[in-house]
Amino acid sequence: MSEQMRIMRSKELPKERRDRIVARHRSGQGYKRIFAALKVPKSTVASIILKWKKFGTTRTLPRPGRPAKLSNRGRRALVREVKKNPKITVAELQRCSREMGESSTKSTITAALHQSGLYGRVARRKPLLSARHMKACIEFAKKHMKDSQTMRKKILWSDETKIELFGFNSKWYVWRKPGTAHHLPNTIPTVKHGGGSIMLWGCFSAAGTGRLVAIEGKMNAAKYRDILEENLFQSAQDLRLGRRFTFQQDNDPKHTAKITKEWLRNNSVTILDWPSQSPDLNPIEHLWRDLKMAVHQRSSSNLTELERICKEEWQRIPNPGVKNLLHHSKKTHGCTSSKGCFYSILSKGSEYL
Incomplete structure (x- = not known):
């Protein structure tokens, strides 16, 4: 196997090359001719064309990954609580989460707030103003x-x-x-x-x-x-x-x-x-x-x-x-x-x- 073919197997193809594979397929070229012209493994050519036929795109689709422990609805509810009371503690947020039916750990709640751009910081002291x-x-x-x-x-x-x-x-x-x-x-x-x-x-x-x-x-x-x-x-x-x-x-x-x-x-x-x-x-x-x-x-x-x-x-x-x-x-x-x-x-x- 050539060095170029080995590199192709080790990383995802650029979108521009995936588009060229689909274009050649649509023009009537077979897998062997596409493989020979673009120096892309036949299995890769086949999977890209199959994906295009199934989803109508060559873009990288979102991968499922591990399901979130906290739903989007639960995260939005916690953000609302924090905005209403910035001094609320993580323990209090944990109780709010349980009341909503989504029991979450403190680390999960903290990570969800970080996703929304909210971070725990020491409150600044300033004079009381009337x-x-x-x-x-x-x-x-x-x-x-x-x-x-x-x-x-x-x-x-x-x-x-x-x-x-x-x-x-x-x-x-x-x-x-x-x-x-x-x-x-x-x-x-x-x-x-x-x-x-x-x-x-x-x-x-x-x-x-x-x-x-x-x-x-x-x-x-x-x-x-x-x-x-x-x-x-x-x-x-x-x-x-x-x-x-x-x-x-x-x-x-x-x-x-x-x-x-x-x-x-x-x-x-x-x-x-x-x-x-x-x-x-x-x-x-x-x-x-x-x-x-x-x-x-x-x-x-x-x-x-x-x-x-x-x-x-x-x-x-x-x-x-x-x-x-x-x-x-x-x-x-x-x-x-x-x-x-x-x-x-x-x-x-x-x-x-």
């Missing part, structure tokens, strides 16, 4: 989507965060062998209550990061006003924002206290109106996460050293990465950053509420 909060957020999005590039570059974003000495809450993956989970190189050291922490105030603009300040003692309105007095205009000057910049802060009671408002008014600081219950809108949250990841790559043995490392890593955050958090493309309503920029989030508005 109708008033939602309306304010949508109005905020509509208003600021029209901001010019010049206006966007003039915003100085700010916030506070806490960094623990030994308490970075994130998953770390290690390559290890079975039974070595508790070996020292495969673990992340922790201490009770994080081993102490520091509070930081920071700011940034499209031009880069501004000042980062450690907050000593308990933060109150008077201390916040002092931080602004010592760092706000200096940060604006370092970032070349000029005097006519817009300052962003959230609605924390310290930020909206009477003495804070009075200081901002006396110093002619323009404030960006910020909707309540919307911390996830602030792009500085991405910088806080980057900072914490960078800081906890380095080992600090005390809070003084932790503060020094925080300030060093804050200065190392690259300007292009900061700019991407505020970049907006009219064409894509998105940004080049995988994190999602502020204006791309605004463009989706109600989807995030």
